[in-house]
Amino acid sequence: MKNALIFQSGGPTAAINASLAGVLDAGRDKYDIIYGAINGVVGLKEKNVIDLTAKLKSEDGFINRLCLTPAMYLGSCRFKLPDPAVSDTAGIFTGIFEYLEELNVKDLYVIGGNDSMDSAAKLAEYSEILKNAAGADTLPVTVIGIPKTIDNDLVNIDHTPGFGSAAKYVASSMLEMAYDTSIYPVKSVTVVEIMGRDAGWLTAASALARNSCIHAPQLIYLPEVPFSMDECIESVRKLHETTNSVMIAVSEGIRDKDGNYIAASDNTTDKFGHQQLSGAGKALEYAIGDALGVKIRSVELNIPQRCGMHLASLTDIEESAGLGRHAVEMAEKGLNGQMSSIRRISDDPYQTEYTECPSSSAANDVRSVPRDFINESGNDVTEKAVKYLRPLIQGEVNLTYNNGLPDFLSIKHLFKS
Amino acid sequence: MKNALIFQSGGPTAAINASLAGVLDAGRDKYDIIYGAINGVVGLKEKNVIDLTAKLKSEDGFINRLCLTPAMYLGSCRFKLPDPAVSDTAGIFTGIFEYLEELNVKDLYVIGGNDSMDSAAKLAEYSEILKNAAGADTLPVTVIGIPKTIDNDLVNIDHTPGFGSAAKYVASSMLEMAYDTSIYPVKSVTVVEIMGRDAGWLTAASALARNSCIHAPQLIYLPEVPFSMDECIESVRKLHETTNSVMIAVSEGIRDKDGNYIAASDNTTDKFGHQQLSGAGKALEYAIGDALGVKIRSVELNIPQRCGMHLASLTDIEESAGLGRHAVEMAEKGLNGQMSSIRRISDDPYQTEYTECPSSSAANDVRSVPRDFINESGNDVTEKAVKYLRPLIQGEVNLTYNNGLPDFLSIKHLFKS
Numbered sequence: 001m002k003n004a005l006i007f008q009s010g011g012p013t014a015a016i017n018a019s020l021a022g023v024l025d026a027g028r029d030k031y032d033i034i035y036g037a038i039n040g041v042v043g044l045k046e047k048n049v050i051d052l053t054a055k056l057k058s059e060d061g062f063i064n065r066l067c068l069t070p071a072m073y074l075g076s077c078r079f080k081l082p083d084p085a086v087s088d089t090a091g092i093f094t095g096i097f098e099y100l101e102e103l104n105v106k107d108l109y110v111i112g113g114n115d116s117m118d119s120a121a122k123l124a125e126y127s128e129i130l131k132n133a134a135g136a137d138t139l140p141v142t143v144i145g146i147p148k149t150i151d152n153d154l155v156n157i158d159h160t161p162g163f164g165s166a167a168k169y170v171a172s173s174m175l176e177m178a179y180d181t182s183i184y185p186v187k188s189v190t191v192v193e194i195m196g197r198d199a200g201w202l203t204a205a206s207a208l209a210r211n212s213c214i215h216a217p218q219l220i221y222l223p224e225v226p227f228s229m230d231e232c233i234e235s236v237r238k239l240h241e242t243t244n245s246v247m248i249a250v251s252e253g254i255r256d257k258d259g260n261y262i263a264a265s266d267n268t269t270d271k272f273g274h275q276q277l278s279g280a281g282k283a284l285e286y287a288i289g290d291a292l293g294v295k296i297r298s299v300e301l302n303i304p305q306r307c308g309m310h311l312a313s314l315t316d317i318e319e320s321a322g323l324g325r326h327a328v329e330m331a332e333k334g335l336n337g338q339m340s341s342i343r344r345i346s347d348d349p350y351q352t353e354y355t356e357c358p359s360s361s362a363a364n365d366v367r368s369v370p371r372d373f374i375n376e377s378g379n380d381v382t383e384k385a386v387k388y389l390r391p392l393i394q395g396e397v398n399l400t401y402n403n404g405l406p407d408f409l410s411i412k413h414l415f416k417s
Numbered sequence: 418m419k420n421a422l423i424f425q426s427g428g429p430t431a432a433i434n435a436s437l438a439g440v441l442d443a444g445r446d447k448y449d450i451i452y453g454a455i456n457g458v459v460g461l462k463e464k465n466v467i468d469l470t471a472k473l474k475s476e477d478g479f480i481n482r483l484c485l486t487p488a489m490y491l492g493s494c495r496f497k498l499p500d501p502a503v504s505d506t507a508g509i510f511t512g513i514f515e516y517l518e519e520l521n522v523k524d525l526y527v528i529g530g531n532d533s534m535d536s537a538a539k540l541a542e543y544s545e546i547l548k549n550a551a552g553a554d555t556l557p558v559t560v561i562g563i564p565k566t567i568d569n570d571l572v573n574i575d576h577t578p579g580f581g582s583a584a585k586y587v588a589s590s591m592l593e594m595a596y597d598t599s600i601y602p603v604k605s606v607t608v609v610e611i612m613g614r615d616a617g618w619l620t621a622a623s624a625l626a627r628n629s630c631i632h633a634p635q636l637i638y639l640p641e642v643p644f645s646m647d648e649c650i651e652s653v654r655k656l657h658e659t660t661n662s663v664m665i666a667v668s669e670g671i672r673d674k675d676g677n678y679i680a681a682s683d684n685t686t687d688k689f690g691h692q693q694l695s696g697a698g699k700a701l702e703y704a705i706g707d708a709l710g711v712k713i714r715s716v717e718l719n720i721p722q723r724c725g726m727h728l729a730s731l732t733d734i735e736e737s738a739g740l741g742r743h744a745v746e747m748a749e750k751g752l753n754g755q756m757s758s759i760r761r762i763s764d765d766p767y768q769t770e771y772t773e774c775p776s777s778s779a780a781n782d783v784r785s786v787p788r789d790f791i792n793e794s795g796n797d798v799t800e801k802a803v804k805y806l807r808p809l810i811q812g813e814v815n816l817t818y819n820n821g822l823p824d825f826l827s828i829k830h831l832f833k834s
Contacts, residue, residue: 012597039602071596078601172822173721179488180429180724182831184495185456190720213827243832302716303607304590307597311727313821393821404730404810405589410630414599415660 001032002106004331005049009040009078010113012071013162014169014312015320016148019111020073021066022324023146024056027107030328035103038413040077040112041119044096049103050074050413062409067317068399069408070309076112081119084126093126100141107142107331111324113149113160114363117339120145121360124337144327145339145359148320150306152201155365156357158344161323162306164316164392167205169308170194171393173301174209174249178216181245184295189236189246189288191298192217193281195305196251200224200369202305204381205389206249216247223253224369225378227262232284233291235379240294252280310406314395319352326354350391418449419523421748422466426457426495427530429488430579431586431729432737433565436528437490438483439741440563441473444524447745452520455830457494457529458536461513466520467491467830479826484734485816486825487726493529498536501543510543517558524559524748528741530566530577531780534756537562538777541754561744562756562776565737567723569618572782573774575761578740579723581733581809584622586725587611588810590718591626591666595633598662601712606653606663606705608715609634610698612722613668617641617786619722621798622806623666633664640670641786642795644679649701650708652796657711669697727823731812736769743771767808 004027008016020036027034034052037043056062066073084093100108110120124143131139147154150166174192181190194203200222207220218239221227232248239246254262263279281298289296319342327340339359345351373385400407421444425433437453444451451469454460473479483490501510517525527537541560548556564571567583591609598607611620617639624637635656638644649665656663671679680696698715706713736759744757756776762768790802817824 012600039600042602069596070593072600075602076600168821172727173725175822175825176487176724176726177720179486179825179828180720182828183429183456183489183493185459185492185831208822211822213829297720299719299721300717301721303594303597303714304716304718304721307593308590309593310589390820395821396818401813403807404585404812405592405625405628408592408596411596411599412630414602 003033003035003104004031004107004109005035005037005044005100005103005105006052006074006109006111007037007040007044008072008074008111009076009116009119010149012076012307013148013150014070014165014307014309015162015316016111017069017073018067018317018320019146019148019161019324021063022321023109023328024052024066025063025321026325026328028053028056030332035105036074039075040079041081042077042079043075044099045092047099065409067321068309068397070307073409073411075414080115081122084122084129096123097126097130097140105141107144109144109146109327111146111148113147114154117145117147117154117359118363120339121337121358121363124359127336139334139336142331142334142336144330144335145362146323146327147339147341147362150202151196151199153199153366153368154362155367156361157341158352159342159392161316161320163201164313165308165311166202166305167208167389168313168393169305169311170202170205170301171208172311174206174217174247175214177299178209178214178245178247181247185244186295187240187244188295189248191248191250191281191284191288191296193250193252193298193300195301196223197253198223198366198368200251203249203251204369204373204385205393207381207386208389208393216245217249218243218246219248219379220381221248221250221254221379222369222374223251223255224371225374226257227254228256229262229287232379233288236288237292248284250280250284254280309408310399312397313393314397315392317397322354330356347387347391350394420450420452420521421448421524421526422452422454422461422517422520422522423469423491423526423528424454424457424461425489425491425528426493426533426536427566429493429724430565430567431487431582431724431726432579432733433528434486434490435484435734435737436563436565436578436741438480439738440526440745441469441483442480442738443742443745445470445473447749452522453491456492457496458498459494459496460492461516462509464516482826484738485726485814487724490826490828492831497532498539501539501546513540514543514547514557522558524561526561526563526744528563528565530564531571534562534564534571534776535780537756538754538775538780541776544753556751556753559748559751559753561747561752562779563740563744564756564758564779567619568613568616570616570783570785571779572784573778574758575769576759576809578733578737580618581730582725582728583619583722584625584806585730585810586722586728587619587622587718588625589728591623591634591664592631594716595626595631595662595664598664602661603712604657604661605712606665608665608667608698608701608713610667610669610715610717612718613640614670615640615783615785617668620666620668621786621790621802622810624798624803625806625810633662634666635660635663636665636796637798638665638667638671638796639786639791640668640672641788642791643674644671645673646679646704649796650705653705654709665701667697667701671697726825727816729814730810731814732809734814739771747773764804764808767811
């Protein structure tokens, strides 16, 4: 028999552990041992792995509890692999593949977002290089990508694991805040800043809060359309003629017509060259407050929106596990360098099927919210967007509580002893 | 038969509608009509009331759904009644009591925090004044207070409705964020700002997130103890010797030894003379980040913590309804000017009983976290605090979801037509 290894990387979501659980579930009879590398490709590089098969055997209900544990059971990293085709000066690939051979790992699963799919594509490419160099018939390792990101901005997939749960958190919190902000009969504005640097999917999901009674958020601004503060202020002024409580959903990444972020940005960038942002919500709060002199506050949903397991979408968790199980089938077929993906067949009834695409294709492109999902004025989403989004937040997880709090798996293995 | 009237005021909580439901449940057979005044005492002044008895009869499961609808079904106000004993120049009390007589209202229920208990006490006092002036044997109206506040800072009550649910939200979110912030093997700090202007009860509840695996938040700062930024920075530096992810729970109202708020305060005050605050979390983020040069972010839990019905404490919701039902018994006994209260008999097993105290006593005093609930260094809570807090977050509500979102009662009656 052969072994497998899994690592997770990128930012956390409520659903990424469900994909890990899916691989374990489908792989338990196919591998002697399924290893987990701690802290992504760094754990692989540093030979820091745990035996997930042993956890599976020793802990009751391990797979179910893993599905309902947020963030990353195996930890993450922000490490960018070099190009395997150009050179391997650091010996990184050599070291990794020697270690995988030592562990008898034939299938490698990489769960993560676009940077992680970049790692998956590079590891797959190096596996091909090794095969060709040896003139072998088979690959030393088959590398399969499994996507996740609350941003929903990967290409070649209908929607990404983690997005539905974050969307449910955003829409539910928006609904609850709409109740909260409706209690005073005075003109007020509540600006809610939602995650999404380049794509406004999660901010768009705030529209799902609307029902026959609640019309909030009345304004929705996404990074896909240039933002005009003057037009925003005018929209609020008009809304206040008929509505006391105006709620605005705003993506952290909104930009003006010249491409400048509407934010108190500090102009620093992370290792992948992404600009660090803060403060689109605050920027609106100050500008609208100054212009209209009304009661105003801004709320940044911040990290709870991506790790809110207690409000996860059952659809999301089930699909995330399904993508993990599908990845095991893909490895069996030797689909090296491919990513487990999902295709939508219909909105209503909601039907999907699992499929695959090259990991490299998901690595660097960003899938924006299409223009016809946004209204002409650029301050709301269309019915088409709502039809796309609605199925993704359906269903609630059956989370166990212990002593009043969600009962998650221990992540002691992530901490220094 | 006679009628009753209820109003709500002050800030929203997840539990205040459960107290309204409790009054309706116990009062449905005692009154012909139970009215609800829209937007607190302002609705009473302006004769803006709805017939809750009709709602009860026409909407299936109205009481249960009301218990699980956050914020304020009847809306709120921030209106301070004048002193009824000094003068009634505005005719406010005269107008209100004439209207109550017109409606045949004999019992008036006021649900709210300390400012609302002030209103309840003044209305009760005016009722006595009217009785004495008329030389009557009975009061025109019996006024009963029903407490609520997520701040848990009312006196003469073991804990306040709404606090347990907010505490459960804070502790659960802290636990989920602890998972989120543990994924990278790098030194980081996450500052979580929690509501609580003068009392640190809600911030103290963040300690409930701790278990055998999660030690976050490692530092807890309450307004009850002077805050020293230097000591805080030194504590973080020491923690980073053994721990990568340090979480700090900080109350919005922390002050230095001279009583100055640790915040980017704009020095404005609300109508009740409370200073408006923002930014204790940000203040720590900037100071610790500058001093230690580590990855740092601050999260303000903001309004979701007080309206997060989806994460309400069943204990809190049941007790809030119980306080409403007890208030109806109090009205029957003619306990004018009294507030429905709760007394703890034991922590383990958790046992309480309903009791009463003067509304006026709860009106103006603030109940701080006792010194022996806080450790000597002033940067954590003690086991005594945890024993007090733990029972209050027990149990989960059985919220119905519709189309992926919590299914709350419509609050159309709060909106302008």
